[in-house]
Amino acid sequence: MQDGYRFLFGPVRSRRLGRSLGIDLVPLKVCTYDCPYCQVGVTTLKTLERRDYVPVADVLAEFDHWLAHDGQADCVTLAGGGEPTLHSRFGEVIDAIGVRSKLRRILLSNGSLFSLPEVRAAAIKAEVVKATLSSWDQASFEQAHHPHSELRFDAFVGGLKALRREFKGEYWLEVFAVPGVNDTPAWMTRIADIARLIAPDRIHLNTATRPAQDGKTLSVPVYKLNELAGLFNPVAEVVGAASPHTQPWTESVAQEDLVGRILSLLQRHPCTVSDISATTGQSVSEVEETLKDLLERGALRLERRDTQNYFVANPPEPLTP
Ligand code: SF4
Numbered sequence: 001m002q003d004g005y006r007f008l009f010g011p012v013r014s015r016r017l018g019r020s021l022g023i024d025l026v027p028l029k030v031c032t033y034d035c036p037y038c039q040v041g042v043t044t045l046k047t048l049e050r051r052d053y054v055p056v057a058d059v060l061a062e063f064d065h066w067l068a069h070d071g072q073a074d075c076v077t078l079a080g081g082g083e084p085t086l087h088s089r090f091g092e093v094i095d096a097i098g099v100r101s102k103l104r105r106i107l108l109s110n111g112s113l114f115s116l117p118e119v120r121a122a123a124i125k126a127e128v129v130k131a132t133l134s135s136w137d138q139a140s141f142e143q144a145h146h147p148h149s150e151l152r153f154d155a156f157v158g159g160l161k162a163l164r165r166e167f168k169g170e171y172w173l174e175v176f177a178v179p180g181v182n183d184t185p186a187w188m189t190r191i192a193d194i195a196r197l198i199a200p201d202r203i204h205l206n207t208a209t210r211p212a213q214d215g216k217t218l219s220v221p222v223y224k225l226n227e228l229a230g231l232f233n234p235v236a237e238v239v240g241a242a243s244p245h246t247q248p249w250t251e252s253v254a255q256e257d258l259v260g261r262i263l264s265l266l267q268r269h270p271c272t273v274s275d276i277s278a279t280t281g282q283s284v285s286e287v288e289e290t291l292k293d294l295l296e297r298g299a300l301r302l303e304r305r306d307t308q309n310y311f312v313a314n315p316p317e318p319l320t321p
Helices: 056-069 090-100 117-123 136-144 153-166 185-198 222-229 255-266 273-280 284-296
Strands: 008-014 020-022 075-078 105-109 128-132 172-179 202-208 300-305 308-313
Touching: 008 056, 008 255, 020 056, 056 090, 075 090, 090 105, 090 117, 090 128, 090 202, 117 153, 128 153, 136 153, 153 172, 153 185, 172 222, 185 222, 202 222, 255 284, 255 308, 273 284, 273 308, 284 300
Parallel strands: 020 075, 075 105, 105 128, 128 172, 172 202
Antiparallel strands: 008 020, 300 308
């Protein structure tokens, strides 16, 4: 990955997706939610307005450049630092990727806009769609996600069910477990009952593995996730137990690209030195040297969580609605 891409990041390795090139279609933390556990940071613009947040032509020009100069990935993922379905032309981007490559196209969404027929019509162009369900009524929805004030839980679930009827590809549901919010068997059973009605192909039970914005959110322990997973049908796969960056790359990133690659990663996920080393293929000492420079320039900050130090990109200026 060259230093200078604005909309592409990675590829990053994930257990679920393999080697995934990310495409970010909204500026950092433009989202319909402001989840307290969000690992990207505080929402800068909480909105339901769908528009061209970034120029599609520029996104595709970067994708064409990446295809010509690298092009090595298992899939392309619309995801990143906000909610991709807020981009009014995300379906065109999915189409254009399909015209240019044979890469699997994945949409990672919080699902909050699937109640809109035009959003579902665009989403079903992808091979895989993942949506998030972590609550069971309006009160728990608000507690788990701090959604935009006009979002209603019943309409949200209606959208998730409608997508199942219309989408022939792989439909994944992610349940994000948060201590004190939904991590008891009684709460999770209520979520599982709704998930059964949605009938996804796979259910992933996730929890925070990196620092959250409030600094207080803790992970749900793995043994508890394993117990809760059995409440779902199909049984949920526990995916929050390990960092997606634990497997080493076979190739390494050129030194001159390292700064851009690190910043691009940290704007979306806080990482440890070893996460970054594994993702970029650079030695720990090379990564540490680059991080030290970025810290001195004020581009990053260090956050302590449990026994680990995480590097976090400093937040952008808030956007004007
Ligand atoms: S976790 Fe996802 S849905 Fe929640 S605020 Fe962050 S980007 Fe938005």
